[in-house]
Structures are given as structure tokens and as C-alpha cells.
Amino acid sequence: MNGTAGSDALTQMVRAALDRPDMSYPALAAAAVDPESGERVSATWLHKLVHGNVVRAPEVRVLRALAAGLKVPLLDVQRAAAEQWLQYTSTELSGLPEDVRVILGHLEGMTPGDLSRVRAVIEALSTKSN
Template sequence: MAAKDGNQGEDMSGPERRTQLGDLIRERRAELGESLDTFAPRAIDPESGTRVTRGWIYRLERGEKITPPVYEELAALAVAARLPIERLQDAAGAQFHGVDPLRSGTGEAVAYVRKLDQLPPDQRDRLLRLIDTLVPPHSSD
């Protein structure tokens, strides 16, 4: 079982430091009303057993220099955050690699996603559950 706790990695300093994943996790913890001490112990990928430590999550949320997460670490965060892995993958891609997940979508899809950001969290969750009944999360395009 690997544990995420290093702080080496890309230099995140500079005028345009990206924090999408850190912001997502910090905001989600606030929505759930959880401290780092209650959130971090649940950050375990059930398939690989990979854990993400409290210290690494703390540094992520503060925008400090960290090693970008691998899939299993994102899966561990997804469990603790109770979010679909795809949301964390998009945020990590944006933060660590400057990837905008909306650029590859159709204009219509981009418009829907931008509107989705305006919904309160409970309505977003209900809409995602509805979409998942129509198009299962792991179906191919």
C-alpha cells in the first residue's frame, strides 16, 4: 500500500498557480462539515489500498508544492469526498497539467457545464444522479 506524503514535484509558484483540485477538496470538506482529521482517514482507494495522508491533503488545499496525484490517489480522495472520480480527474488535470476539460467538448456541452456550476451542490448531485441513470458513468462514448 502506497501512502501519499511527499512534497516534491512541480514548482507551483508563479503568477498563475492553479488550485482546482485543492479548491474542490477544501470546498467539498466544508460541504460535508468534515475536518481534515475525519476526512483523511477515509481517503483510501478500495481497489488498491492506496491511502492519501492528512499532510498531503493539507498541502494540496493550501496550494503548497506537492507531487501530483496518480489515479489511485485520486480514487482515494474520491471516496473521502464522496464525489465521482471524473470530477477529481478533471480538477487534477486542470491544476497540474493546465488541461481544460471543456475545450474538447461540443459548444452545447460546454454551455451545460457552465450552467451546472451555477446550481447549488444538492441540485448538482441530483442532476448527476439523473444523468447517471441515462448514461452510466463507465459507459463508452
């Protein structure tokens, strides 16, 4: 089994790379080198990942190596691993203004009733602006 029930986001990321005509397990393994430790990801491990035989989340050094091999940002690889093994999907807020991020932070953990009241206030304010 690959991770827990649900997503196989990291597996899909690696499969997509391997589907390219210029890519193979050995080629990806050769490129997958952790820039901090110099450790490599083996073609055998990649094969296990793609075929659903990696049961534990990879260590951060493996994620750094995969990011290097896949030529994608480490954050993308970390998110895929978190989704696959922890059933955690992050929400990117970096493109939003600071005020909006602060408001969203306050909403986290509110009860459905409180959220409903906040929504009513926001909708009332937005109709006043128009």
C-alpha cells in the first residue's frame, strides 16, 4: 500500500516525470540527489514508490532529492508527500493581501454557527459597498 487510503500525489508526480520520453528510473535516480547531504534516491526506491510499495513517508532528504530530480520546488514535493501520507492538503494564501490572510486565520476553528454569522456580516458589508 502506498501511504494511507486516499491520495497518491507524490506517486503521481513521479509517474508523470517517468512518462516523459527522455526519462527512466535510472535517469531520474541519477538526477535525484539531495543538494544538502549529497544522498541519492535509488531507482529501486522510485520503482517501489510508483508501484505502491512505499508505506512510510519519505524523509526530508529524500524529498529534497526528488525535488532536485524532478526539477520542481521542494514545497511542491513536500505538499504531495503530506497529501499522500498524512491526508493533509495545504491551502496557499501567499497571493492574498495581509488583511485577508489575517481574517482567514481568525476563521479557522470557528463553529459552523459562528462562520454563518461572519458570512452574513461580510455579505452585508459587500452589498453596502456596491
